[in-house]
Amino acid sequence: MHTIKTYNKIAASGLEILAGKGYTVDENAADAQGIILRSHKLQPEEITTSVLGIARAGAGYNNVPVDHCSEHGIVVFNTPGANANGVKELVIAGMLLSSRQVYPALAWAQSIKDQGEDVPKMIEKEKSRFAGPEIAGKTLGIIGLGAIGVLVANSAIALGMRVIGYDPFLSVESAWGMSAAVEKATNPDQVYQQADYLTIHVPQNDKTKGMINAEVLAKMKDDARILNFARGGLVDNAAVLAALDAGTLGAYVTDFPDASLLGRDDVIAIPHLGASTPESEENCAIMAANQLDEFLTRGNIINSVNFPACSMPMTTGFRLTVSNRNVPKMVGQITTVLADAGINIEDMMNRHRDELAYNIIDVDGPVSDSVVTSLQAIDGVIAVRVISS
Ligand SMILES: NC(=O)c1ccc[n+]([C@@H]2O[C@H](COP(=O)([O-])OP(=O)(O)OC[C@H]3O[C@@H](n4cnc5c(N)ncnc54)[C@H](O)[C@@H]3O)[C@@H](O)[C@H]2O)c1
Numbered sequence: 001m002h003t004i005k006t007y008n009k010i011a012a013s014g015l016e017i018l019a020g021k022g023y024t025v026d027e028n029a030a031d032a033q034g035i036i037l038r039s040h041k042l043q044p045e046e047i048t049t050s051v052l053g054i055a056r057a058g059a060g061y062n063n064v065p066v067d068h069c070s071e072h073g074i075v076v077f078n079t080p081g082a083n084a085n086g087v088k089e090l091v092i093a094g095m096l097l098s099s100r101q102v103y104p105a106l107a108w109a110q111s112i113k114d115q116g117e118d119v120p121k122m123i124e125k126e127k128s129r130f131a132g133p134e135i136a137g138k139t140l141g142i143i144g145l146g147a148i149g150v151l152v153a154n155s156a157i158a159l160g161m162r163v164i165g166y167d168p169f170l171s172v173e174s175a176w177g178m179s180a181a182v183e184k185a186t187n188p189d190q191v192y193q194q195a196d197y198l199t200i201h202v203p204q205n206d207k208t209k210g211m212i213n214a215e216v217l218a219k220m221k222d223d224a225r226i227l228n229f230a231r232g233g234l235v236d237n238a239a240v241l242a243a244l245d246a247g248t249l250g251a252y253v254t255d256f257p258d259a260s261l262l263g264r265d266d267v268i269a270i271p272h273l274g275a276s277t278p279e280s281e282e283n284c285a286i287m288a289a290n291q292l293d294e295f296l297t298r299g300n301i302i303n304s305v306n307f308p309a310c311s312m313p314m315t316t317g318f319r320l321t322v323s324n325r326n327v328p329k330m331v332g333q334i335t336t337v338l339a340d341a342g343i344n345i346e347d348m349m350n351r352h353r354d355e356l357a358y359n360i361i362d363v364d365g366p367v368s369d370s371v372v373t374s375l376q377a378i379d380g381v382i383a384v385r386v387i388s389s
Pocket residue numbers: 058059060061080081083084087143144145146147148149166167168169170171174201202203204207208229230231255272273274275276
């Protein structure tokens with residue numbers, strides 16, 4: 001049976017699924033076929049040649065060297081939507097915390113602990129320092145209307161906010177789930193210019209890195225508040241600090257603080273807690289475990305971030321999977337090797353995504369090592385697996 005190496009604390013409910021199916025789950029495994037991790041920054045040298053699949057128990061996978069994995073035919077998975085509600089709830093909390101000055105107010109209240117009988121009087125005298133606006137009736141701007149963005153949008157509408165969102169790649173699923181009251185911006189500037197609160201819910205990649213910068217801040221309303229529960233690198237912290245110092249930005253709420261952001265009343269620094277709820281942790285771990293099991297035992301690919309979705313029930317007891325570069329004549333060459341070996345194909349699925357393609361081939365009998373060697377020798381083939389039930 002297969003071995004799974006874990007990084008970070010993965011919820012027991014997910015690991016128990018694997019153990020129950022006979023997997024060995026070990027954080028110290030040397031030659032694992034699968035890896036499950038959360039935010040651990042996985043280095044290529046930590047991925048041994050035995051690894052076939054890596055499951056990120058969470059949404060963001062910028063901590064996994066995906067290009068390296070693709071080159072080696074390693075399938076990388078994430079768990080879309082599994083922690084979205086946990087993040088949504090903290091975003092709503094972040095809006096309220098930053099609006100009502102809850103954070104400096106709490107710190108001040110604690111600081112007068114030694115004032116004895118004067119405390120109630122001091123509270124009534126000083127409370128006006130911490131007054132802040134209500135969120136109902138204000139405009140929430142959202143960049144990225146995926147699993148989290150849509151939940152935040154719907155909750156904000158329910159709280160009486162006006163919501164305007166921008167997502168040039170809006171999925172059909174998101175569109176189905178989103179309140180009709182959410183206004184669709186045709187460019188991000190419409191969001192930046194109108195937002196009293198701006199929240200970003202996009203992946204961090206080469207295109208989105210540093211997207212909230214001095215130029216964007218200059219377009220925003222004075223006293224707007226920015227919430228970042230997506231990734232630290234999406235925001236230029238120096239530009240945010242300059243805007244806070246200049247009084248043109250009201251507050252910055254971030255789940256990804258660095259040292260420059262700490263020790264200020266106008267920055268609410270949260271230690272990456274968006275998905276740290278028992279519910280989100282369990283959802284992610286269970287989804288990651290099931291996807292990894294499906295891939296390792298049947299070769300089926302569900303929710304990969306580098307390979308195409310490709311899955312079918314096992315029609316025979318003998319299955320081959322072949323990963324290859326997405327170039328012409330690959331299927332012909334693969335099926336010719338099988339035909340030459342007298343192997344009959346009972347069922348087959350071929351899917352591609354960008355530069356990669358994946359084939360599931362159910363055949364009528366065992367596949368010999370020499371057939372595997374011939375398949376591996378085809379120019380463009382990346383990986384071949386034989387799976388039998
Ligand atoms: N703080 C946390 O604990 C926590 C938890 C989960 C996810 N996250 C982060 O939040 C991000 C979003 O998570 P999700 O579950 O909503 O992912 P998702 O994939 O469901 O949604 C991302 C959305 O961003 C959109 N998008 C991509 N580039 C864009 C751009 N340039 N402008 C506007 N929209 C763009 C996509 O079309 C997609 O709809 C993750 O990638 C991760 O980095 C953080």
